[in-house]
Amino acid sequence: xxxxxxxxxxxxxxxxxxxxxxxxxxxxxxxxxxxxxxxxxxxxxxxxxxxxxxxxxxxxxxxxxxxxxxxxxxxxxxxxxxxxxxxxxxxxxxxxxxxxxxxxxxxxxxxxxxxxxxxxxxxxxxxxxxxxxxxxxxxxxxxxx
Amino acid sequence: xxxxxxxxxxxxxxxxxxxxxxxxxxxxxxxxxxxxxxxxxxxxxxxxxxxxxxxxxxxxxxxxxxxxxxxxxxxxxxxx
Numbered sequence: 001x002x003x004x005x006x007x008x009x010x011x012x013x014x015x016x017x018x019x020x021x022x023x024x025x026x027x028x029x030x031x032x033x034x035x036x037x038x039x040x041x042x043x044x045x046x047x048x049x050x051x052x053x054x055x056x057x058x059x060x061x062x063x064x065x066x067x068x069x070x071x072x073x074x075x076x077x078x079x080x081x082x083x084x085x086x087x088x089x090x091x092x093x094x095x096x097x098x099x100x101x102x103x104x105x106x107x108x109x110x111x112x113x114x115x116x117x118x119x120x121x122x123x124x125x126x127x128x129x130x131x132x133x134x135x136x137x138x139x140x141x142x143x144x145x
Numbered sequence: 146x147x148x149x150x151x152x153x154x155x156x157x158x159x160x161x162x163x164x165x166x167x168x169x170x171x172x173x174x175x176x177x178x179x180x181x182x183x184x185x186x187x188x189x190x191x192x193x194x195x196x197x198x199x200x201x202x203x204x205x206x207x208x209x210x211x212x213x214x215x216x217x218x219x220x221x222x223x224x225x
Contacts, residue, residue, distance in 0.1 A: 056201040122224025123154035
């Protein structure tokens with residue numbers, strides 16, 4: 001399995017994800033870029049902060065890559081997730097999936113971001129004008145391995 | 146046995162430290178460890194949805210420990 005799975009503390013290089021999956025036998029590269037949004041449920045957000053259990057996160061991202069390959073036949077997956085403080089508009093996560101054809105590339109890319117949000121040990125904290133709050137997911141326990 | 150427990154995100158802030166050491170009986174489970182952690186950190190006492198990992202993979206509360214694992218507890222994830 002080819003792939004790039006990394007937690008990064010500096011601004012994400014989108015091209016790095018694309019380069020990691022590109023190849024002459026692939027006719028499609030689907031990408032997803034998650035960016036820091038300036039509001040949440042009507043409340044203005046000034047900055048975002050991400051915290052990760054980096055060693056486990058990279059391992060779980062690799063597991064998602066394996067799962068995605070098994071489901072969609074797409075071995076070329078890159079996932080880069082930022083940690084630390086982000087200003088509004090900056091990429092928090094970049095996913096790239098290359099495949100022979102667009103259909104499986106797009107489906108696999110959508111699968112990767114959904115699974116990332118469910119199981120990769122990363123947490124988001126929103127900073128407001130008057131404080132900050134951790135955002136937490138639904139908390140369904142992933143299957144133990 | 147003494148086990149070290151890594152904490153992340155809100156749990157780490159609540160504890161004011163990245164990890165805590167707790168004393169549990171031999172063959173204790175992750176749930177036993179979590180009970181000790183909560184006893185030490187009052188603001189986590191009412192947490193209902195902790196997630197556990199053992200050697201960097203998700204694990205359930207009934208997992209028995211040898212004392213040599215890398216253990217972590219954290220709130221539901223919210224990356225992306």
